[in-house]
Amino acid sequence: MKQIFKIFFTFTIIFLVGEIIVRGFFPQFANRSVSVNADHHLIQGKKNYYKTITINNKTTTIRDPKTKDDIIDYKYLIYIIGDSVTAGYGLSYKNTYYSITEDLLNIVGLNSKILPLSQNGANLYTEMDEFKKFYTKTKDFKKKEILIYQFSYNDLSPSYLYGRNNEFENFGAETQSNFYKTIAINTAKFRYKYLNKSSMLSMLQFYIGKIRYKAWKSECLERGNFALGEWTFAFKSMGFEERGDTVWEMFEEDLLNLKNFTKTNNIDFYVMISPISVQIPNHDEMNIYDYNLNCATIDPRENLKKILDKSSIKYFDPTNKMIEYANNFYLEGNNEKLFFDLDNTHPNELGSKIIAKSFFQFLYNILR
Numbered sequence: 001m002k003q004i005f006k007i008f009f010t011f012t013i014i015f016l017v018g019e020i021i022v023r024g025f026f027p028q029f030a031n032r033s034v035s036v037n038a039d040h041h042l043i044q045g046k047k048n049y050y051k052t053i054t055i056n057n058k059t060t061t062i063r064d065p066k067t068k069d070d071i072i073d074y075k076y077l078i079y080i081i082g083d084s085v086t087a088g089y090g091l092s093y094k095n096t097y098y099s100i101t102e103d104l105l106n107i108v109g110l111n112s113k114i115l116p117l118s119q120n121g122a123n124l125y126t127e128m129d130e131f132k133k134f135y136t137k138t139k140d141f142k143k144k145e146i147l148i149y150q151f152s153y154n155d156l157s158p159s160y161l162y163g164r165n166n167e168f169e170n171f172g173a174e175t176q177s178n179f180y181k182t183i184a185i186n187t188a189k190f191r192y193k194y195l196n197k198s199s200m201l202s203m204l205q206f207y208i209g210k211i212r213y214k215a216w217k218s219e220c221l222e223r224g225n226f227a228l229g230e231w232t233f234a235f236k237s238m239g240f241e242e243r244g245d246t247v248w249e250m251f252e253e254d255l256l257n258l259k260n261f262t263k264t265n266n267i268d269f270y271v272m273i274s275p276i277s278v279q280i281p282n283h284d285e286m287n288i289y290d291y292n293l294n295c296a297t298i299d300p301r302e303n304l305k306k307i308l309d310k311s312s313i314k315y316f317d318p319t320n321k322m323i324e325y326a327n328n329f330y331l332e333g334n335n336e337k338l339f340f341d342l343d344n345t346h347p348n349e350l351g352s353k354i355i356a357k358s359f360f361q362f363l364y365n366i367l368r
Contacts, residue, residue: 015200022199028341029199029206034192039064041120044090044340053115056136063116065093076105076112076367077143079135079267081127082150085274086118089346097347100356101363110367123155124251125164128258137265144367146268149258152345153276153300156234160250161243206288206342213289220295227295231276235296244297252307259313268366271308271315272359273301275351277344279319281326283337286344318358325354 022029031045040049051064080086080098088096098114105112117131131147195201210216213226221239225232236244262269277286278293279301301319308315322338329336338351347355 018200019198022203026199026203029202032192032196032199032202032342033194034196036189036193046090046092048088048091049093055134058134058136060117060130060134061119063088063093063096065099067093074111074113075143076110076146078102078112078114078146078148078363079131080114080116080118080148080150080272081122081131082116082118082148082272082274083122083127083152083155084118084120085152085346086116086150087120087122088116089120090340091349091352095349095352097352097355097359100353101359104356104360105363105367108364110364112363112367118150123157123159124149124151124254124258125159128254128261132261135265144268145266146270146363147258147262148270148272149255150272150274151304152274153234154230154345156244156247156251156300157230158233158247160233160247164250164254210289215290218292220292223292223295226289228291228293229289231291231300234300235293236298236300237295238297241297248303252311255307255313256311259311269313270362270366271313272355273304273315273317273319274345275317275319275322275347275355277339280322280338282330282335283326283339286337286339286342288342288344291344316358316362318355321358322351322354 033042035042039051040047042048049064049066050061052059052061086096086098093099096116098116102112102114117134118127122130127149191205195205213229214223217223220227220237225237225240228235228237231237232240233244233247236248259269261267277283278291301317305315305317326336326338336350338347338354340346340348
């Protein structure tokens with residue numbers, strides 16, 4: 001018994017010392033815990049509350065600002081569908097890009113109500129399907145309805161190769177064994193909620209991930225779809241060109257399907273292109289698995305714009321504005337980041353404000 005206690009005590013001391021060292025020298029691994037509760041998620045140390053709303057006997061779930069809704073007599077009803085970016089991942093409600101934009105629109109007299117109908121992990125097909133189920137044409141003909149689709153590059157997902165809406169069953173790279181996928185999926189909630197409370201264990205998982213993603217390899221075909229990860233089909237990574245063509249074609253079908261739905265219901269339809277960190281200068285550390293853009297065979301941003309132009313769909317793209325801000329910060333000698341630590345997709349408070357400025361300017365030019 002004494003020997004067991006001695007081993008346990010030694011292990012505890014080593015763990016505590018390691019935890020102190022990691023928290024002191026690697027603060028980016030702190031606050032990595034993600035927990036899902038009955039009425040809120042806890043992400044990046046921020047509570048994200050949700051509520052169920054009912055319109056014309058149809059219900060859906062949206063972010064809950066936990067404040068009284070003062071916008072009663074609005075002229076513009078703006079729906080947004082998208083993924084975790086629009087769900088406000090890691091942000092307080094008032095720091096989400098659409099909350100900031102809504103405030104600005106109402107300040108200048110363009111009385112508007114924005115409804116973010118988005119969920120973590122969603123893509124175009126699943127959000128379009130949910131929107132169609134929820135939507136009922138407003139009976140108030142004085143109100144103008146607008147739908148914004150927030151595009152993410154991982155919307156070009158392998159789910160298009162397997163029946164569109166079963167992405168969870170096709171989790172991870174195809175080179176991963178079914179055993180690994182099962183373990184990864186079934187332990188995800190436990191790891192995110194409990195193990196990530198420890199900065200040291202969070203860092204350990206991070207480096208295990210770098211090994212799994214073969215981050216040290218430079219050969220595109222050797223890395224397979226670890227070379228560009230969740231963006232493999234968006235960038236048509238080397239070795240995935242034909243499947244990338246299929247994914248893009250089916251994505252375009254869904255986009256046109258959504259456009260036709262909005263046209264039928266007299267809804268103005270626009271697209272927002274959500275930036276990713278690899279497109280922004282001085283954000284190399286956000287590329288945590290060393291995704292190699294040299295493995296891309298297309299520029300997905302330009303490819304998407306061609307599709308939108310061909311389909312006569314207007315869009316706004318905050319990427320250039322983010323690049324401008326990042327370059328200006330660099331010239332000042334300031335190390336300002338626009339995305340969360342170790343995250344290539346989700347804008348932080350500053351990144352969200354930059355997106356909000358672009359969103360407001362776009363809507364202001366349309367609505368004024």
